[in-house]
Amino acid sequence: MSDSVSVTIDGRSVTVPAGTSLWDAARELGIDIPVLCHSPRMRPVGVCRMCVVDTGARNLQAACVRPCEEGMEVRTDSDRVVRNRRMLLELLMADYPDPSAREASTGDDELLALARAYGVTSSRFEGSRTPEAPRRDASSPVIAVDHQACILCDRCIRGCNELQHNHVMTRSGKGATTRIAFDLDVPMGESTCVSCGECQAVCPTGALTNRALEGLHLVEEETP
Amino acid sequence: MTDTNVSARVVESVCPYCGVGCALSWVVDTGRNRIVEARGRDGAANAGRLCVKGRYGFDYTTHAHRLTRPLIRREDAYPKGALSWDDRGPRRPGGPVDPETVLPHFREATWEEALERVAGSLAGIRDRDGGDALAGFGSAKGSNEEAYLFQKLVRAGFGTNNVDHCTRLCHASSVAALLEGIGSGGVTNIVRDIARADVALITGCNPTENHPVAATFMKQAAAGGTELLVVNTRRPAIADHAAMYVEIRPGTDVAFYNAMMHVIIREGLVDEAFIAERTEGYEALRDNVAAYPPEAVAELCGVSAERITEAARLFGRARAAMLFWGMGISQHTHGTDNARCLIALAMITGNTGRAGTGLHPLRGQNNVQGASDAGLIPMMYPDYQKVADPEARARFEAFWGRPLSPSPGRTVTEITDGALEGAIRGMYILGENPFVSDPDVEKVRKALARLDFLVVQDIFLTETAEFADVILPGSAFAEKTGTFTNTDRRVQVGRQALQPPGEARQDWHIIRDIAERMGLPMDYPDVAAVFDEFAGCTNSYASLSHAVLGSRGRWYPCPDPEHSEGEPIVFQETFPRGRALLVPAQPSPPVEPTDPEYPLVLNTGRVLEHWHTGTMTRRSRALHAISPEGFVEMHPDDAAAYGIGDRDWAAVTSRRGTIRVRARVDDRVARGSVFIPMHFREACANVLTHPAVDPYGKIPAFKYCAVRVERVAVEASA
Structure with missing residues (x-):
């Protein structure tokens, strides 16, 4: 097996070590493929499907987990890809809270930024939250939890377990009631959480936010 | 929307807490001169990660207790003694020193008056009793530049090597063994x-x-x-x-x-x-x-x-x-x-x-490596050049233009002994709080009270400052620029994000102003020039400068900082x-073995949310909320034997004193041992600890003394 492979992404060729993901290969070319669940600091898991690209296969492929193959021809911005992303965004926005705590304070809600970029201003779908699931958890003195804003991207879970190795966070429930949970699904402030804040730092949405920023709206000055 | 709009600036710095040296960015609300958020940066030591202290524990900087004007002790506040010490105990809520109990004993002064008083008093003792009647405690929380200037002031300005800092309380014995064994104290x-x-x-x-x-x-x-x-x-x-x-x-x-x-x-x-x-x-x-x-x-x-x-x-x-x-x-x-x-x-x-x-x-403190490298220790000049070595002394005498004392100075605990005996008459304490951090605080209290003159420079009224004649308001980590050397020997620049409050000044300016009034000019255009002078008298830092350190820092040694991150692994071919x-060692018995009267071994240490004597972390809203009070941790079997339940109040007594603290029953501590964190002044572990020290490193035995624990009844807090 060869040590490197060559692929063509949006008409441009790149040679990368075998095993490199399409997302990383695109980044080498300066092509940003949108993501919600993926972060270069983390093991890719391919759960949000926002990074799907067209490799000519029957299904669109999640670029963060799909390894490059020799001679692969990839489109990251075909109509099919864009339509797919719009649909995903519309589904994710269906029950998304307005305002999002992240957008309101630091203005860097990644879901809302993508929705704006793809022109998704409203959703044809209705939310399906079960009423018995408590929406907010304010038991931690430092981190606010809003399950309504959670898109189950698992960044927090990987941040907790695979970056900080604290092994507090997991998923609980199933189907539409699946949600992030702490220990055996106890409130965050009563769990073994050590408040390192990694989950809050990596969360792309308003699900896990810094309580100290509540009521503030940051407008960052240009950094020289 | 009721949201407050904040115009925010991002400043790249490093965490002020521990020796790991995490790189971070602070989001600064420039209008209100405060930090609103900390974000991890991709630093060599942290790869974007932070812990609870670095991420949420920066708000002490803007706490209302900050010192903002120089203070001079009132004439009627002598003889000196602890002022807030009696407001501890189970009936009081936990917390740091309340300025309301201390401030009435001081009056505000101008910088001119305060600096004149400090320099005049210290110079008076020096000229009357000799330089060895003076001593200085610097801090491993200060920058390399501050440590360098502080030891230079003590050595060249006071005329003594009586300068030390909290490394004595943490790794002095490790460094003694490493210097003996391989010739270098760094990792x-x-x-x-x-x-x-x-x-x-x-x-x-x-x-x-x-x-x-x-x-x-x-x-x-x-x-x-x-x-x-x-x-x-x-x-x-x-x-x-x-x-x-x-x-x-x-x-x-x-x-x-x-x-x-x-x-x-x-x-x-x-x-x-x-x-x-x-x-x-x-x-x-x-x-x-x-x-x-x-x-x-x-x-x-x-x-x-x-x-x-x-x-x-x-x-x-x-x-x-x-x-x-x-x-x-x-x-x-x-x-x-x-x-x-x-x-x-x-x-x-x-x-x-x-x-x-x-x-x-x-390494414990954020700059314990760098402060030691910069010579903030009584037996070494910068870069571990021995004060007892005539060649090294001649070099520094020429470099600093002053005659220097040939005899190694006193260590932290020896300085306390010297103050008790009357050999040490005056002290300059910058950013340390020995009244809570040193062993046997009753002894420290007597020692501090006996000094003819004590100046304390800090950001808050500490328990130590209560014994001061003059208190100078310094600057917090985020209010100044300087370099810090982490446990990995990584030298990183901490950058100023905030302005010091009120009339508080940058610490290196205060050291300079005292030095100049004592006849030792310190004329530097900026703090980078201080670094250059320090680096110039070392081998380890010689190739470095603020400019080359940039936002990522370098490991020393770093012969080619333009093209290299420095050396993550040293001594591949030979040792210094x-x-x-190889030094054989024999087990030695404990200084204070347990006995029927004091049957348990006391171990002291820290908790995740707090830092040393708590002056910073207990003034952080989040950290205090998560960890508001001290505790004595006991094994369930011991707790049962002494009739103590979880969260019961207990009296812990050693031959040196008694504290009252809540019990935490937990089998992570072994049978026969108890553990008390050192941070909580109202349940001060160092009331109990033994002042005996290691013969080589002169480090106190914080991890071993004999105590007994008894259940006490306490009515609910008022």
């Missing part, structure tokens, strides 16, 4: 090199609480196949990730490691080539450990001979093994012997100079002293 391999180790011995430390981000890389290594061998007297959380956890009895480290080495030698697990080429003294070490078969120490250590043998094999068979240790090794009257054993263990198995090996004493010296 040989960076923390993250653990990823390349087969086995890592993690002993006498509790990294998940005290070096939390370093601990994430240890846990990550364990998940990737590195086998952790955790040895402790109180189960640390990192033991959950260990291949093997060995709980030894307090104070039996030397016997345990001698027995491990016994097995390693007996079973031929030594690296003969390394011993022959890189060490000396092997025969003496071998003959010494021959007397320590595991069977002979099993009972003393409380570990079976089989377990000791198993631990020795795990370590001895590793291709690459790394050693981490902390205060559980160093803070004993035999701390230097403990560290000698670890050095010998690494050397006879050939575990230095390669990837995934080496010696890593985990040539061959490593």
Whole structure:
């Protein structure tokens, strides 16, 4: 097996070590493929499907987990890809809270930024939250939890377990009631959480936010 | 919307807390001169990670208790004594010194009056009683530049080597053993090199609480196949990730490691080539450990001979093994012997100079490495040049243009003794709080009260400042620029994000102004020029400057900083002293063994959310909310035997005093031992600790003294 492979992404060729993901290969070319669940600091898991690209296969492929193959021809911005992303965004926005705590304070809600970029201003779908699931958890003195804003991207879970190795966070429930949970699904402030804040730092949405920023709206000055 | 719009600026800096040295960015609300958020940066030590202190514990900077004007003690506030000490105790809510109880004893003064008073009083004592009647405590929380200027002022301005700092209370014994054994006190391999180790011995430390981000890389290594061998007297959380956890009895480290080495030698697990080429003294070490078969120490250590043998094999068979240790090794009257054993263990198995090996004493304070490098220790000039060496002295006399004292100065605890005896008459304390951090605080109280003159420079009214004649308001970490050297020898720039409040000034300006009034000009255009002068009198930092350090910093040594990050692994070919010296050690009995009157061993330490004497963290909203009060941790069996339940109030008594504190019943502490964190002044662990010190490192035995615990009834707080 060869040590490197060559692929063509949006008409441009790149040679990368075998095993490199399409997302990383695109980044080498300066092509940003949108993501919600993926972060270069983390093991890719391919759960949000926002990074799907067209490799000519029957299904669109999640670029963060799909390894490059020799001679692969990839489109990251075909109509099919864009339509797919719009649909995903519309589904994710269906029950998304307005305002999002992240957008309101630091203005860097990644879901809302993508929705704006793809022109998704409203959703044809209705939310399906079960009423018995408590929406907010304010038991931690430092981190606010809003399950309504959670898109189950698992960044927090990987941040907790695979970056900080604290092994507090997991998923609980199933189907539409699946949600992030702490220990055996106890409130965050009563769990073994050590408040390192990694989950809050990596969360792309308003699900896990810094309580100290509540009521503030940051407008960052240009950094020289 | 009721949201407050904040115009925010992002400043790249480093965390002010521990020795890990995490790179971070602060989001600064420029209009209100405050930090609103901390974000991890991709630093060499942290890869974007932070812990609870770095991420949420920065708001102490803008706490209402900040000192904003110079203060002079009122005439009617003499004789001196502790002012807030009686507001401790179970009926009082926990918390730091309340200025309302202290401020009435002081009056506000202008900088001119305060500086004149400080310089005049210190110079008066110097001219009347000689320089050795003065002493200075600097701080490992200060920058390299501040440490350098402070020791320069004491040495060249006061005319004494009586300058020390809290390294004396943390790793002085490790450094003594390392200087003796290999000729350098710095770590040989960076923390993250653990990823390349087969086995890592993690002993006498509790990294998940005290070096939390370093601990994430240890846990990550364990998940990737590195086998952790955790040895402790109180189960640390990192033991959950260990291949093997060995709980030894307090104070039996030397016997345990001698027995491990016994097995390693007996079973031929030594690296003969390394011993022959890189060490000396092997025969003496071998003959010494021959007397320590595991069977002979099993009972003393409380570990079976089989377990000791198993631990020795795990370590001895590793291709690459790394050693981490902390205060559980160093803070004993035999701390230097403990560290000698670890050095010998690494050397006879050939575990230095390669990837995934080496010696890593985990540094506690953010700049304990740098402050020591900068000469903030009584026996060394910058870069560990000995004050007793006539050539080094001549060099610094020429460099600083002043005659220098040829005799090594007093250490922290010796300075306290000197003040008690009347040999030390005046002190300058910058950013340290010995009244809570030093052993046997009743003794410290008497010593501080006896001084003719004490100036304290700090950001808050500390318990120590209550004894001051003059209090000078300094600047918090985020209010100044300077370099800090982390546990990995990484030199990083902390950048100013805020303005000091009120009339508070940058600390290096205050040192300069005192020095100039005492006849020692310190004319530097900026703090980068101070760094340049410091770097110029060292080999380790000579190639570095603020400009070249940039936003990422460098590991020293770094011969080519334009093209290299510096050296993550040192001593690959030879040690600074040539061959490593193997020093045999014998176990010594504890200074204060338990007896029927004081049947329990007291161990002291820290908790994740707090920092040392709590002056910063107890004024952080989040950290105080998570961890509001002290505790005494007891094994369930001991608690039952003394009739104490979880959260009951207990009186803990040693031969030096009594504190009242709530019990926390938890089997992570061994039977026969109790643990009390050092941060909480109203339940001050150092009321109890023994002031005996290690003969080489002069470090106090914070990890061992005899106490008893009794249940006390306390009515609910008023």
